Amino acid sequence: MAGIEGRVIVVSGAGGGLGREYALLLAQEGARVVVNDLGGAKDGSGAGTAMADQVVAEIRAAGGEAVASYDSVATAEGSARIIATALEAYGAVHGVVNNAGILRDASFAKITEQEWDAVLQVHLYGGFHLTRAAWPHLREQGFGRIVMATSTSGLYGNFGQCNYGSAKMGLVGLMNTLALEGARYDVRVNAVAPMAATRMTEDVAPQDVLESLPPAFVSPVVAQLLSEECQDTGAIYVVGGGLVQRHALFQNKGVRFAEPPSVAEVAQRWAEIASLDEIAPGVNPVG
Numbered sequence: 001m002a003g004i005e006g007r008v009i010v011v012s013g014a015g016g017g018l019g020r021e022y023a024l025l026l027a028q029e030g031a032r033v034v035v036n037d038l039g040g041a042k043d044g045s046g047a048g049t050a051m052a053d054q055v056v057a058e059i060r061a062a063g064g065e066a067v068a069s070y071d072s073v074a075t076a077e078g079s080a081r082i083i084a085t086a087l088e089a090y091g092a093v094h095g096v097v098n099n100a101g102i103l104r105d106a107s108f109a110k111i112t113e114q115e116w117d118a119v120l121q122v123h124l125y126g127g128f129h130l131t132r133a134a135w136p137h138l139r140e141q142g143f144g145r146i147v148m149a150t151s152t153s154g155l156y157g158n159f160g161q162c163n164y165g166s167a168k169m170g171l172v173g174l175m176n177t178l179a180l181e182g183a184r185y186d187v188r189v190n191a192v193a194p195m196a197a198t199r200m201t202e203d204v205a206p207q208d209v210l211e212s213l214p215p216a217f218v219s220p221v222v223a224q225l226l227s228e229e230c231q232d233t234g235a236i237y238v239v240g241g242g243l244v245q246r247h248a249l250f251q252n253k254g255v256r257f258a259e260p261p262s263v264a265e266v267a268q269r270w271a272e273i274a275s276l277d278e279i280a281p282g283v284n285p286v287g
């Protein structure tokens with residue numbers, strides 16, 4: 001099998017924005033797509049079937065294969081039903097794009113526990129539940145491709161998005177471990193930090209910036225990460241407006257002390273310890 005042709009790929013949050021774009025392109029490339037969307041508002045309130053149905057109709061009208069799923073990724077039961085939809089419709093699941101998301105922006109000084117929880121539930125718990133429901137099937141068939149939607153708000157921080165940034169970095173942590181645990185089953189797990197004009201970003205950037213960020217610049221990279229040929233795992237790509245960049249964590253060359261240093265000795269070497277002039281790849285020293 002080449003590329004993603006014939007693959008069964010579940011895209012969460014595919015009723016609009018980036019997820020819709022992913023679903024349309026994946027179907028165009030020959031994948032059979034589960035278009036999952038809860039169909040609610042940007043803040044996660046409400047629900048409905050129209051968003052997912054609309055994208056499925058578009059795919060079918062273009063001659064592609066797709067089926068709708070209206071469950072929430074935020075619970076184990078909802079995610080199990082989404083994967084069951086793939087199995088019932090197409091008898092398999094090969095790929096998962098953990099794309100569903102909501103926003104409840106608030107500064108750390110003002111954020112409520114409810115705003116924190118709601119965002120973690122959809123992004124981080126959603127990624128956990130949906131991936132966990134697919135995982136045994138991927139392992140058993142010895143093939144799987146997973147894409148996490150992360151964000152520069154997590155990688156670099158963003159004012160007013162402590163909940164969202166934490167959830168998005170949580171997905172990177174999940175990816176790092178799943179990349180290790182999935183490797184011998186040819187289950188590859190990567191992350192994309194997209195930048196695109198959608199309802200999520202419509203009021204956070206000026207119009208001319210948004211016009212330079214059509215979601216169509218992101219979807220081909222997601223398709224590549226879902227392909228059989230792509231052997232990468234545990235990598236993060238920042239993608240938007242025509243630019244595709246790999247993002248990575250590094251450590252500097254470091255300072256080694258033969259004996260436990262005094263506080264003064266640490267202070268004395270601090271400029272060298274903190275310097276990023278000489279870098280080495282960041283690896284887990286104990287794992």
Ligand code: NAI
Nearest residue numbers: 013017018038039072073099100101149151195196198200
């Ligand atoms: P969007 O709001 O257009 O799409 C998110 C979709 O997820 C919506 O269709 C929504 O109905 C669905 N959804 C929400 N909660 C759900 C749940 N519990 N279960 C199933 N579906 C649910 O936003 P956009 O921009 O397309 O975002 C897609 C992903 O990309 C999100 O994870 C977002 O955090 C991420 N992202 C987007 C960026 C951008 O520039 N647009 C920047 C960085 C990350």
